[in-house]
Amino acid sequence: MTYMKETVATIHIYHTNDIHSHFENWPQIRRFLKQRKEQAEEAGEACFIFDIGDHVDRSHPFTEGTDGKGNVKLLNEVGYDAVTIGNNEGITMSKQTLETLYEDALFDVLICNLKELNGEQPVWAKSSEIFETTDGVRVGVIGATAPYYAFYRQLGWKVTEPRKEIREQLVRIRQQADLVVCLSHLGINEDRLLAAEYPALDIILGGHTHHLLKDGEWIEDTLLGAAEKFGHYIGHIRVEIDRMTNQVVHMEAGVFPTNTMEQTAEDVEQVNAYLSEGEEALQVPVFYNPSPLAQKLTADSPLSSFFGRALLAYTHAECALFNAGIFLGSLDEGWVTRGDLHSLLPHPINPCIVHLDGSELLQVYEQSLDPKWTELEIKGLGFRGTFMGSMVHERLFRNQDGQLFAGNRAVEPGETYRLATLDMFTFGFFFPLLKDVPKEYIMPEMIRDVLGWYGKKYFNES
Structure with missing residues (x-):
């Protein structure tokens, strides 16, 4: 059926996901989105801008130095309408930091499966929201995030199974909304399951697994969109609604690559300014280091030994195992600042204590000796370096008779x-x-926090 232009209301939905504080493309993203919003308004068309989580990443000094509030400021400047949270907002920050992260937000934070321990909705977020266009079209939006149960519980949150929560919100708003959108930081496989299980969802905008759907993906009558990672793309959904019935008559998806967008000298200056602001905020002395601590990728080093002792002192474990590749540099003699620790260990990685039977510990130890680790490249899992490096053992060793010891x-x-x-x-x-x-x-402490704690304690007492 062909619809006359005057009988159709057009809605543009632009979306980003998994920016991970990669601000090198942010000036282009900001300019593009603001221009598109202005163009839509001039054309009498509706425009919404959503982020699907993991905009924050504490590996960037700007994010670390501003406790993520710098990211919120950037979202405000563009004019985002709503966001959901990813695991980087949810489990790399303390409960108190997340509770205050969005206090200056000019947009809605939508998350249906994160609750206080008593089951109540956090005061800084909503499970869903209904937006209305000037044409009277009601757009219902639901947000959900990946349920890292153990991590959220340790931080004092209750994260719940997302599909059940999405269904409850869908039942609640479907009769009130002409179009229902889910902001899903759940991953592509979960998005496909959602679409198959709940066809009443018109659009699912995805993230978490850094997937790219250049032209979207249809699962029956549900359209999936996703824009990869790091601001490489901006996603776009175009929706046409019959003005008389408020029924969807057409939807299509696409993406805009940011590497084809103009980059000006002012853009470069702005990106450098974010870095400088973060680095300046992190110039806080933590401890004085009396002698250089060098690192090595393929063997134990003075730095790895110092960190190993820090890990044992903080956790009270008997032995420790970690990889040499976590250190992205060495520690010089002199005052060590928060910025130095952040540069050295930018990873949003927490310490962990595992309880092992002797036979299990022996098996792990034997696996850790495999020479493959040295040049193994890693991506994801919180790791922000390049190579795994050799495995480092602290107080985990064989004696001359070949007997494995854990501590004493x-x-x-x-x-x-x-x-x-x-x-x-x-x-x-x-x-x-x-x-x-x-x-x-061990949460919310990152491994850099443990190193800083030990340096302060060890050198203050010695």
């Missing part, structure tokens, strides 16, 4: 040992055994 105890089957390590080793990708054993995540 011989490692024997049937006995339990506490191993301090990095949370990324407990997800099953590198050491499958560590995925299902009992564990304690």
Whole structure:
């Protein structure tokens, strides 16, 4: 059926996801979105701008130095209408920091599956919202994030199964809305399941798995959109609504690559200004280091030994295991600032204590000796370096007779040992055994916080 232009209301939805504080493309994104919003208004068309989470990433000094509020300021400047949170907003920040992150936001924060421990909705967020265009079209928007149950619980939040919560919101707003959009920081597989299970969702805008849907993806009558990561793309959904019935008559999806957009000298200056602002905020002394601590990628080093002792002192574990590649530099003699620690360990990685039987600890130790680790490239899992590097053992060693020791105890089957390590080793990708054993995540402290704590304690007492 052909509709005359005057009988059709057009809605533009622009979306970003998984920016991860990659601000190198932000000036182009800001300029593009503001221009598109102005063009839509001039044409009498509606325009909404949404972010699907992980805009924040504490690996960037601007985000770290402003506790993420700098990111919120950038979203405000563009004129975003709503965002949902990703795991970087949700579990790399303390509960108090997340509670105040959006206090100056000029947009709605939508998240249906994150609650206070008593089950109440956080005061800074809504489960869903209905926006109305000047044509009277009602757009219902639901937000949901990936449920990292153990991490959220440790921080004092209750995260719930998202599909159930999305269904409840869908039932609540479907009769009130002409178009229903889900901001889903759940990943492509979950988005496809959502679309198949709940066809009443008109649009699902995705993130988390950094997938790109250049022309969208149809699952029956639901349109999926996603814009990859790091601001490489801006997603766009064009919706046409019959003005008489408020029924959707056409939808299409696309993306705009930011590398084809003009970049000016002022853009470069702005990106550098974000970095400078963050670095300046992080120039806070933490401890005085009396001698250089060098690092090595392929062997133990003075820096890895210092960090290993810090990890054991903080966790009270008997032994520790981590990779040499976590250090992105060395520590010079002199005052060590928050910025130095951030540059050295930018990863949003938490310490973790795993409880292992002696036979399990022996198995993990043997796996850690594999020479493949040294040049293994890693992406994701919180790691912000390039190479894994060799595995470093602190107080985990074999004696001359080949007996493995954890601290002062011989490692024997049937006995339990506490191993301090990095949370990324407990997800099953590198050491499958560590995925299902009992564990304690240390949160909200990052590994750089542990190093700073130990440096302050160790050198103040010595």
